[in-house]
Amino acid sequence: MVLLIATFIMAGAIRGWQKTHTEIPPSEITALALSNHRIDRATEARNRGQKVFQHYCAICHGQEGKGDGFNATTLEATMKVKPRDFTSPQFQQQMTDESLYAAIAEGGTSVGKSNLMPAWHKTLGEKKIRDTIAYLKSIQPVVTKPAATE
């Protein structure tokens, strides 16, 4: 009977060892299927805002928000106005949530800028504008390296 008990214990130990030592390879397809789902709400908001930006804003403000969109050259040439560059460090310093919201929702004139920036509150609604602001804040400013001192 002792032998019987010993056999069972051995079998359990071997099974346990097998479970921890067999390499279960990572599943590529599971990683792909979950890639859009295990993200936090802030990232979700930024992703939604990026989609809004690409569709409505990028044509003037550029794919990366540098103010170099397809329409920017024409605007500069014929209207002497440049779309905002969201990556410039000066802008990143001076922008606030309220000023961004006012500019997007009520148009450029509400923050003392050109009327060529339209008012979007009726087209987008508050939620989409907030998401876009979240995205704009995530656009990294262009880092200018300090001059090397020798």
Add this chain to the structure above:
Amino acid sequence: MRSSSVIWMKILLLISSLSCLGYLVAAAYQENFTSSWRGYQQQYAERLTDRANAEGQTPRDYAIEVRQIYLEDWGIIDRCVICHVGIDDPAMRDQPLPLAVHPGDLLKSHPPDRFGCTICHEGQGRATSKDAAHGNVPFWTKPLLTGDFVQASCTKCHQEEEVPQAPVLSRGRKLLVERGCVGCHQMGKIEVTEKAGPRLTSIGSKVSRKWLVKWLANPKDYLPHGKMPRYDLKPQEVDALADFLMTFRHDSIDAMSEPVGDYDAGAVVYREGQCIVCHVTKLDHADKPLGGEIGPNLMKLGNKVNSKWLAKFFKNPHEFLPHTKMPRYHFSDKEIVDLTQFAMEEWVDYDLLDAEEIEPEPPAATPHQIESGKRLYAETGCAGCHDLTDDDKKPDGPDLTYIGSTPVHQLTFGDAPVRHTLPDFLYTKLKKPRSLQRAFRLSSTESPSESLWRGLRPLASFSGAANLPDGSESQRLKWIFERTQKSGVLKADLEMPTNNSGIQAEWLLQELNKSGALNPLKMPDFQLSDDDAAALTIAMMSLSDVSAPSKRFEVRPKPKTFFNTQDGFGELERRYRCASCHKIRDSGELLASDLTWEGSRANRDWLYHYMNNPYSMRRTITIAMPIFHFPDAESKFMADYMSQVFVDRQIGIGWQKNRDHADPKRGQALFNEKGCLACHQLHSKGGDVGPSLTTQVPEFPHGTWVGDKLRGEWIYDWLKNPQAMLPDTIEPNLGLSEQERLDLTAFLLSLKNPEFSGNQTPKNEPLKKRPK
């Protein structure tokens, strides 16, 4: 037996009995009084109490008990809510699982009390502990689905093409048809509407044999984003197949004389035809391919086709490709010859051409080669994607109608280091089909040479071969080895060891397994991207044997409306394929404008003018509608038809009633105030996002202004809510009042080009080339 050992035995028995009993009691207690779900419900009750206290209300009693959802129609009992208590409570938004609320807004259309959980998420609904409920237990065949995998369950009820909120699934199901999976595998409800590849019935008159050989060896060399997979054919097999295919010729093409035309005149035809809208035809300034991706990349066309075929194709593409999106232009015979000359000179890789010229001519095709090629065509399964002869047999790949319900233990994983789940199997099979093949093993009931020869016979190279010769085992193995080398299955520089037949057999088995010749797989490597393979995996997971229990749950696709295609307009649409660029009701594409209410949008005279003189709407864009050179009767008919049929009488009722109160001067002031010039060009100022209001593009001398083109009714409604007329437009809705809209409309209608003389504009002037 000694009495002391008896006493010890009795004590041992008592101890083990008591401990067994104690263990059973502890287990029963744990299962019924301290199960994990009680803990979660306790936490939820605490949250409810906290919330009630915070809002100053009296906390309600929350009973800790077994909860379940019973769906009578489906015969489902879901006890998921026993742990996932807060699944439909919006206040549980920031809680960790399992208390967190369901993400997104799917529960609004699929409330838990009517749909439960396992219909979408699978798993074991009746279980009350986490691992069991999520199906992570042996022999449960439907594990929990999360992330994009959940979309695989939608087709239980949803039968639309584009299932809402299931983009990966919808894309995957489209790919199943586009990539030709349905051509070789039965997939139940997913039908083949047209085969994935073109007809090959006149391939011999279309391409050169040298091109065909290179294409069959590796299609992606010629067309990197093409659909055809690489079949890993041996050089001899490629030759045989090419010889077979080149026998399919088109008599009238062969009888034609070689077309010789004028390159420059052909260049004009090319510009007028706007081929670049659908085809890549050149590289841009950054050396990237420039052009549309609706039709194939044409940059190496001259290396592929012969000019006689091309000329016949230009005359009537629909003869060769009945379902193509390409229109049948009104080319004169001279224009066809000129265009062919231009194409064959312009769209050629000259390095490739030079390399081909120094290649030796292949030997003439023998009847044996052709017969071999015919067998190869049938065995490789080309008929799954291509039409050739009437008695093409559809290749019989495994039936995948219920692949989504296949239990894991019925799938063959071979020796591949892959997780044993259905999605992993499907994904690995799609990305690397051969990796899941089991290595061939010698049978113990026959001699090694008999075993190996049995394993090799299914190969196309051996299907007509003789039986094993008599002789010693070693001689027979040598014979097999020689045949495999001759047919190219094994490399010519390999040498078989000369030891005893046992070692020889082992060596031969190993080499043949490495080459993939034993247990051969007909499925080629499609070189799918990760995203495509993932979409296809989820689409195949949706092919299951579970469907809605009654019609109440089925979501039928809305029938797609077009227009009455039996009209005269339908005949013209079939010739010119308007729907390749224009949307009409639910059909067609939005590359160009939506024509659904074109009669309410544009003036009839303008439509007639534009048909004869298409132009670009934007200063910086040279792409426009092709110049079709419609006969006058046709353009008049189309203009009249659209003005009377593509109409919505509800548009612009306010404009008709109040147009007398509109002031264009106030409208002009509004135009300047609202910043319309950001996107619209007016004379020499303004942006280039929306259509220009005073079109003046150098290549198109007959541009018109907005007052000539649009109708007041439409402008009035558009300004009220652009997204209602065109959902994806980026024109902002500025919340204009009724009077403001009247004034703006009046102003815009006043912008008329003094040079536009309505329906008396000259037509058929050649398109000017933009000076560089």
